[in-house]
Amino acid sequence: MIAASSSQLFRITRNPESKSAAISATVECLGNLREAITTPGFGDLGVTILPTTLMLATTCVCAGDTTTFRKHLNGALHIVQRDKAKYSLDPLWWMGLKWLVHMLLMNRLSGLPLPSRQSKGFIDWDYLLTCMPDLGRIDLTSGFSRELVTALNMVCELSEPRCINVDAGGQLQGNDLARSACSHELELRLFELRKKTASTVTDVVLRIELETSHRLFTDATLLCLYRRVDELPKDDPKVQIAVKSIINSLQNIGKQSPVHAQLLWPLLAAGCDSTTHAERTIVVETMESMTARGLGSYENVLEFMRDYWKNGGDMRWDLFAKQTGKDLVLF
Template identity: 30%
Template structure:
């Protein structure tokens, strides 16, 4: 009840701000809208949250236009943070659901006009190099095209076109080139485990992207050597993140993806234990992901998990 009280207060405050031209273009207004959008995910309101995400984009674009017109500095760290936050929500929504497309084009959309000189470093907000986002979008789009075809098939004789396979090989090469992306010097200067854990988070996302490509675009079976290698690499990266580290908040997509594609009991137990730690954070999307993962295992389905969920009418957002 207390959470609902403050949520309602935030919604009322956002409505008031959007009715005031001066407040509507403030970074704080965008921040509130994004927080409420994430609250939709935690509460399981998937259809509502997609609508709200589009609203967040409009508010964010209004803020950026106001900044441009008023000649304010466009690479303000706070605004950069908001842009990265939105991009992270957008790409993971595309990868998680049946739609497969980002609301904002991560390759050449207007949000990419902001200067960001650290895209090749591992980003502390998303947990991976921002160079990964447009590649993830391409992988997701290809997977979505194939999903539409496979979803209507009753047999297992569908094969991607030669053109798609060439695209997949090109994307695989791009992903492999991102494995060595470092953390920035500022992160290194803090000491402790943050640099290692951030690097490991990045690696888990790159290997998960490869897994997504191998299973959903190239349609390799679960026991294919590339798929098995991807899973081992994901788990290897995640093993370097402390079980109760705050970094666990970022890794729901990698750990869920790896969990769905393994049939090894030891790997499944490791994944369940890690997801149990994540579940203790109290976010509803973690709880639902663990429940869906168990259901997928019990089904014994050999379908990629996104196609399996689509056939059941289920939907997750894995962040």
């Protein structure tokens, strides 16, 4: 926590002492974490290893160190595989799983080849999804639902061959019909997910923020489907309808609301595919508000988005990031 808070303070104030404090705390935390992982019978405190690892991963990605972030993510997956039977009833463990699911999805959206422990077949998604609420409910922590996580994961699966410079030849062409049918089914499913409500939440502000966050993630998933799987151009009506829906949804959340901390992906997706100055202004103002508070990796992403507007043309933002050597994890 000291490392994370010092890192955030540095992003706000640019105070060198805060950066030094963050580095020192990170080094100490890593040493303690290694000892905890390798010490037999660490006892009940062992449940803290997963959230500690994820806190380190979050601190790294917010600082722009995506390489170390992915190493921590691999470590977190190893911890889950090793300890899932031991802590299955602990609330802290389930919070860590939700955190991990969000980070895994945001990492997949970078469009880069996945690290070894995140490759297809290694992650037990059936187990990870058990941390999400029952079908029909929005998670109070992340703003996702179990159905939306499943849909987004499928969109990432469908888009992966198109994110890698490999000549798949006839094999890829032969799968086009199946891909198209699956894409259409996902589109219909996402249309339905846009209507999801948090009717059991009594706090009005929280309910609006939850429903809006879920709708933003759903529309961002639609954009990913249209641009990466269906390969629609930026000016296609479907793409622009999704962009406008995201922009409209943003108006339902106050610019100072901390819920924006987890909405970096929808903001970037809508911002890059937006075509009007008014839409881009709304996105920039929201991101600048978060940057001023030192939240997430908003500063790095805002810089990238401005470069994309200048030089990206109709190219997908993930391909432009790859072309320019920018590694983005939207967390």
